[in-house]
Amino acid sequence: MIKIGYGAGHGYHTPGKRTPAGEREWSFNNKVARAFAKEIALYKGVIAKRFDDPTGESDVPLLVRTNGANSWGADYYISFHHNALAGQWGNHTGVETYIYTNPLPQSVELANAIHPAVVNAYGLADRGIKRGNLHIVRETEMPAILIEGGFMDSTIDIVKLKNDQVLANVGKSVAQSLAKFLGLKKAVGSVQDTPVQTPNQPPKIPPTQAPTPTPNKPPMSSSKLVEDGSWGPATTRALQRHYGTTVDGIISGQPRNPSTENIPSARFGSGGSQLIRAMQKDLGTTVDGYISYPSQMIRALQKKLGTTEDGIISRPSQVVKAMQRALNNGTF
Template structure:
């Protein structure tokens, strides 16, 4: 049995933790946590321990949260957050995931597994995996990560944060990343396939010409233009490009 400690950061009334439009960070965090928790039900042999107040009315002290995770002997801790820069609207943005500066290899591996999944789910810029001396990471006895799924004061990111489908996808991405990390098995009849999207095979107008050129050249197969490129896929594309140049 894998025990997973999930934490929606802060509370409804935590000072400063809100968008310039007064949307509360905990509300965003909670949407992702609930989607993650629901998705984890599709896997065998997994138990969830929630560390924050499920109503959001109380901002549970960080020491209480980590103490609960430690005393429950959780195998991993994921603290879910959404970022802010100046508390005024701006054009910054992106997804990042934090580990403790002296984090275990398992923590770093988990962050590296989950961060790109959140990037893909939200369709935002990848700010990468970073280190920070944060209480949720420092005071936990198990591998721990803290996710930042986008900026609440970003004019671009807030569109994704207000999209319930994207927030659900973020939670499911975290769950599937945890399942991948621990080798969890899906229950019979469950699937990890992405939710079909009728826009999946339609490139953005600004990239339409380049996409059609790459497809014609055989560098791309014409499918899922908005999805990220893995290293092995990039290697295959480069091989084709270099091969053409050498002709």
């Protein structure tokens, strides 16, 4: 089950954050967020959780949002905003998507996958993917983007922002491009699976053969990892629980190399990781806390799990996939 954290920026009452005519940014953000949630719910293997106040009454502090997404174990985070230049009407225009100044490689991929769909859905100028030291993309431990969907103080963009159909389509487009990025399929029986029919065509599914709705399956236990070969925060947390080290979803203090760059939960720096030390001890290799390139520890892990022994983590990675399966089956 892939977990998507998302939120509408600010709250309804947040000072500033409104058009020169007084419309609230949150109201625009909320419409996009709701449309996103409605569309992503049609897909299998994914669950979305909102981290702002859906009533808009309170402006949930940013730290509460990011702590919430981190402890829930979100695999991706999307924040919906609308831009402002100076709070005075002007003809500046366009859509931009933010990632952190030192983004996870997967944040870049996520932005590349979603931004063009956002630009298209607004029908506004493309201001590109930008890097910024913004709390929501910095403090989230998972790949994260912040979408600025046009300017609230632009006489051009406000036309789109005040059109609920446009905002609904933006949310839907974000969900669809995210689903494509993640390789998700729509649930069987979902109405939207039925292709749009032209008036002259006989209905593709006669009413008598309409698919029986599948009963709502309970969501998969959140302790089950997605076996996708990507060593993200959820996989790291499962390993940390397994080895009894601090459960934070982060492999800290790693050297930057082609292996660690393929590990979304790795953080670059020095000092090594408690988890990696525990794994090295377990696998009987040198205990230094680092995933080097190639790595003796990864080679030992590959040997243990029966995948190609090259000491390297690619993406997706066969050894990570095997590790996720073993963790899920309790055989690790």
